[in-house]
Amino acid sequence: MTMSKLYASWHHGFTAVAENPGTSALRQGFGVTFSLPANGGDWIHLAIPTPVIVEDRRATLDRVLILFDARETSALLAVHVWDGPERILVREGLRVEGDHAHGLSADNVFPVGRDGINWGCGISMFFTAGQIDSHVFIAGFGGDFSHNI
Structure with missing residues (x-):
């Protein structure tokens, strides 16, 4: 008899990295805050x-979950999920603003449903800033996996 076993794996927010080495990051015990210049943006990798x-x-990645706060004029525009070098989810055309660092909702949970994970999973998120310098805070992130064993 095959049963699906669930496995949740999370990482603390202060492990997040910006793609652009010029994007400043303030790492603190409760997470990381990235500074985005006015009318700029950057990919944040998790x-x-x-x-x-x-x-x-092999694992199935059921969904990814991201605790973040898009402060001032910043907004989340895109989420890509990777299994090693293979992109397994693309969500673009988003505009998620505000505080999503203290709970889960449709704005920070992204269903993936990918069976046969091979290498290791990562999330890439593109944030933009509006007409003033803005900040993005990441508290934590993770994935819900299942195994049919």
Whole structure:
């Protein structure tokens, strides 16, 4: 009899990195705050600890979850999810603003539903700033996995 076992894997927000080395990051015990210049933007990358194989079965990534706060005029415009070098989810055309660092909702939970994870999962998020310098805070992030064992 095959049963689906669930596995949630999270990482603390202060492990997030910006793609542009010029984007400043203030790392503190409760997360990381990135500074975006007015009318600028950057990709923020999040590495999820990934249980690729459990009891000889490859993982399914059910969804990714991101606790973030898009402050001032910043907004989340895109979310890409990766299995190593392979992009397995593209969500673009978003405009998520405001504080989503203290709970889960449709604005910070992204269904993936990808079976057969091979390498290790990561999330890439593109944030933009409006007409004033703005900040993006990341508190934590993770993935919900399942294994049919």
